[in-house]
Amino acid sequence: MSVAEQISNNGQSETAVENKFKVIGKDITVHYGEKQALFDVNLRIPEHQVTALIGPSGCGKSTFLRCINRMNDVIDGCRVGGELTVDGVDIYRSNIDVVELRARVGMVFQKPNPFPKSIYDNIAYGPRIHGQASGRGEMDEVVETSLRRAGLWDEVKDRLDEPGTGLSGGQQQRLCIARAIAVNPDVILMDEPCSALDPIATARIEELIDELRERFTIVIVTHSMQQAARVSQRTAFFHLGVLVEEGETDQIFTNPKDERTQDYITGRFG
Amino acid sequence: MTDTSSNTAVSTQGTWGEMSERTRLRYAAERRFRLYGLAAIGAAVLILATLVTSIGITGLPAFFQTYIKLDVTVDAASAEKGSYRGLMFKSVYALYPEVTDRREKKKLRGIVSSGAGREIKAAVLDDPSLIGTTFSIWVRSSDDVDIFVKGQMDRNLPEADRRVKDNEVAWIDGLEEQGRVETRFNFSFFSSGDSREPEQAGIWGAVVGSFFTLCVTLAVSFPLGVLAAVYLEEFAPQNRWTDLIEVNINNLAAVPSIVFGLLGLAMFLNFFGMPRSAPLVGGMVLALMTLPTIIIATRAALKAVPPSIREAALGVGASELQVVTHHVVPLAMPGILTGTIIGMAQALGESAPLLMIGMVAFIVDVPQGIFDPSTVLPVQIYIWADSPERAFVAKTSAAILVLLTFLVFMNAVAVMLRKRFERRW
Numbered sequence: 001m002s003v004a005e006q007i008s009n010n011g012q013s014e015t016a017v018e019n020k021f022k023v024i025g026k027d028i029t030v031h032y033g034e035k036q037a038l039f040d041v042n043l044r045i046p047e048h049q050v051t052a053l054i055g056p057s058g059c060g061k062s063t064f065l066r067c068i069n070r071m072n073d074v075i076d077g078c079r080v081g082g083e084l085t086v087d088g089v090d091i092y093r094s095n096i097d098v099v100e101l102r103a104r105v106g107m108v109f110q111k112p113n114p115f116p117k118s119i120y121d122n123i124a125y126g127p128r129i130h131g132q133a134s135g136r137g138e139m140d141e142v143v144e145t146s147l148r149r150a151g152l153w154d155e156v157k158d159r160l161d162e163p164g165t166g167l168s169g170g171q172q173q174r175l176c177i178a179r180a181i182a183v184n185p186d187v188i189l190m191d192e193p194c195s196a197l198d199p200i201a202t203a204r205i206e207e208l209i210d211e212l213r214e215r216f217t218i219v220i221v222t223h224s225m226q227q228a229a230r231v232s233q234r235t236a237f238f239h240l241g242v243l244v245e246e247g248e249t250d251q252i253f254t255n256p257k258d259e260r261t262q263d264y265i266t267g268r269f270g
Numbered sequence: 271m272t273d274t275s276s277n278t279a280v281s282t283q284g285t286w287g288e289m290s291e292r293t294r295l296r297y298a299a300e301r302r303f304r305l306y307g308l309a310a311i312g313a314a315v316l317i318l319a320t321l322v323t324s325i326g327i328t329g330l331p332a333f334f335q336t337y338i339k340l341d342v343t344v345d346a347a348s349a350e351k352g353s354y355r356g357l358m359f360k361s362v363y364a365l366y367p368e369v370t371d372r373r374e375k376k377k378l379r380g381i382v383s384s385g386a387g388r389e390i391k392a393a394v395l396d397d398p399s400l401i402g403t404t405f406s407i408w409v410r411s412s413d414d415v416d417i418f419v420k421g422q423m424d425r426n427l428p429e430a431d432r433r434v435k436d437n438e439v440a441w442i443d444g445l446e447e448q449g450r451v452e453t454r455f456n457f458s459f460f461s462s463g464d465s466r467e468p469e470q471a472g473i474w475g476a477v478v479g480s481f482f483t484l485c486v487t488l489a490v491s492f493p494l495g496v497l498a499a500v501y502l503e504e505f506a507p508q509n510r511w512t513d514l515i516e517v518n519i520n521n522l523a524a525v526p527s528i529v530f531g532l533l534g535l536a537m538f539l540n541f542f543g544m545p546r547s548a549p550l551v552g553g554m555v556l557a558l559m560t561l562p563t564i565i566i567a568t569r570a571a572l573k574a575v576p577p578s579i580r581e582a583a584l585g586v587g588a589s590e591l592q593v594v595t596h597h598v599v600p601l602a603m604p605g606i607l608t609g610t611i612i613g614m615a616q617a618l619g620e621s622a623p624l625l626m627i628g629m630v631a632f633i634v635d636v637p638q639g640i641f642d643p644s645t646v647l648p649v650q651i652y653i654w655a656d657s658p659e660r661a662f663v664a665k666t667s668a669a670i671l672v673l674l675t676f677l678v679f680m681n682a683v684a685v686m687l688r689k690r691f692e693r694r695w
Contacts, residue, residue, distance in 0.1 A: 069585070071581070071584060071585070074580075074584065074590075076507075076508055098589075099587050099588070099589050100587070101587075102584065102585065102586065102587035103586075103587040106585065106586065107581075107585035108585075109578065109581055109582065109585065111578055113576075113578035113579060113581065113582040114582070115579065115582060115583070115597065116579070116601065125583075125586060125588075125596070126586035126587060129586075129587065129588055129592055129596075130587060176582070179582075179586060180585065180586065182586075183586055183587060
């Protein structure tokens with residue numbers, strides 16, 4: 001199946017213009033010490049869609065992703081310039097609480113990283129520290145809903161007390177997704193969520209991403225162009241810290257405007 | 271039949287299964303290396319076994335004590351006056367009424383411990399109905415007699431070379447015939463404090479002193495060390511100041527312990543006027559000494575926690591403090607505890623800094639708290655090793671055995687704690 005066919009199978013009817021933009025980045029620059037990693041990136045991410053960030057290694061796509069929930073804050077010597085808004089609020093303003101931001105913008109990482117605690121505690125940790133569930137009953141409900149949404153409930157409902165680290169790789173990653181959605185965020189950032197998984201587990205996660213789109217706005221960084229084509233409605237192509245091109249996924253993959261995008265998606269470099 | 275050899279690839283490495291000269295050399299080298307390793311372990315085990323055995327053999331007699339049975343008559347007047355020592359003398363003389371010479375009598379009463387009067391007193395106070403009666407009581411023998419009875423003194427030596435002279439030998443033999451001599455397990459070695467008389471000296475005072483000292487050390491160094499390490503590792507910015515602090519902490523770990531003793535003497539005793547010889551000060555000095563160990567071990571344990579766990583916690587919106595207290599520190603706990611117990615074991619075996627702050631004093635009473643003057647196990651070993659009486663040789667080794675037992679016990683606890691925390695994945 002060609003990339004173009006996959007896209008038409010997605011059956012997108014809506015256009016981005018009709019959607020509101022959840023995250024808007026204006027002239028985003030990022031420096032790691034002396035080295036500049038992002039150059040004036042302007043990217044708008046529409047609500048309830050999957051936006052894929054693609055590009056060769058070291059192109060700045062993960063850096064941009066980590067700007068959205070300020071995970072770059074913990075890196076020494078990292079400076080972010082420009083204006084990044086979530087729901088119209090500048091998240092780099094001084095009076096923004098990072099903890100609150102991260103409750104609204106959840107994240108799933110490259111390698112499945114469940115806490116070395118029970119499956120239940122993995123999910124319950126977020127709601128607990130944010131005070132989102134009072135009492136055991138409410139928490140049970142949050143845990144069940146989150147696991148159901150992540151498509152993991154039927155597999156683990158009888159062993160919620162067992163360690164999350166004992167699950168298989170694909171299950172662990174779905175546990176991490178469940179953990180991210182347990183705090184009920186608006187946006188979920190995914191940093192190459194399938195790069196450590198086998199094809200079957202990957203397909204499972206991709207299905208899940210498509211389902212989650214109804215409730216959440218999803219930004220996914222991926223190395224796999226097939227994956228970007230399969231799961232996303234919009235795609236942004238980064239190269240050497242510059243946002244080269246962004247647009248609807250089928251347009252990017254079938255009719256790229258920039259020569260570099262053309263070269264990358266046809267496999268001439270990357 | 272077709273010729274199959276044309277289908278077979280030929281290896282450039284030579285024929286399979288044939289041991290080349292190089293393979294043989296490689297096998298020989300591996301065997302040799304294993305032998306070296308085994309030899310090293312064997313030598314270490316042998317040396318350790320020799321050490322422990324020699325200490326054990328030397329120390330074993332100290333766990334036993336010779337007792338002599340006396341028939342004591344307690345009259346009301348003596349009980350009133352409390353002159354139990356005189357009563358003890360009388361009952362010893364009664365064993366051999368034929369001895370009348372003053373000098374001889376002095377020797378005779380030297381068979382039993384000079385503290386035997388107190389044992390009689392204790393028995394009477396325990397049961398006042400004994401007053402006015404004659405009763406049998408087992409009292410400690412003196413240290414020389416004890417050594418002689420336990421067979422550590424050769425009776426065939428010329429009299430001049432023996433601490434127990436011929437007439438004493440005759441008395442002891444006579445008492446043994448009457449069934450008045452017995453060697454028993456020396457419980458009081460574990461229950462009494464130090465004494466100038468070897469037969470009365472016990473380890474308990476030093477054990478309690480060590481315990482109080484270590485409590486203070488732990489209470490001071492664990493929170494300080496862990497907090498310092500957590501701050502340096504998780505929160506402090508990387509700059510010239512933190513580099514300087516790090517270098518200094520590593521240097522402190524290598525400072526000779528007596529220097530900490532001098533610091534304690536100058537600061538705690540002379541400047542702050544704290545009590546001398548007290549576990550409080552000793553514990554604080556040892557805490558200074560163990561701090562670098564705990565800080566370094568804790569930082570290493572914190573560093574070993576995978577960054578993915580921190581990211582995961584930050585990702586669900588935990589604050590930096592929550593990341594550290596909910597995830598990083600619990601995961602690092604086995605390492606932190608191991609480092610702490612190694613530090614504590616070091617502190618338990620340390621004597622030099624404590625000499626500086628007066629914990630080397632001769633202290634008979636068992637300390638009741640951290641302000642009482644006391645000594646600790648290694649210093650007690652040092653004091654006994656320095657004492658002239660022959661019986662202290664065995665006591666010294668016995669004290670070493672007790673110290674070693676505590677060290678083994680602490681290390682076992684460390685291993686156990688580590689296992690238990692690790693079981694939480």
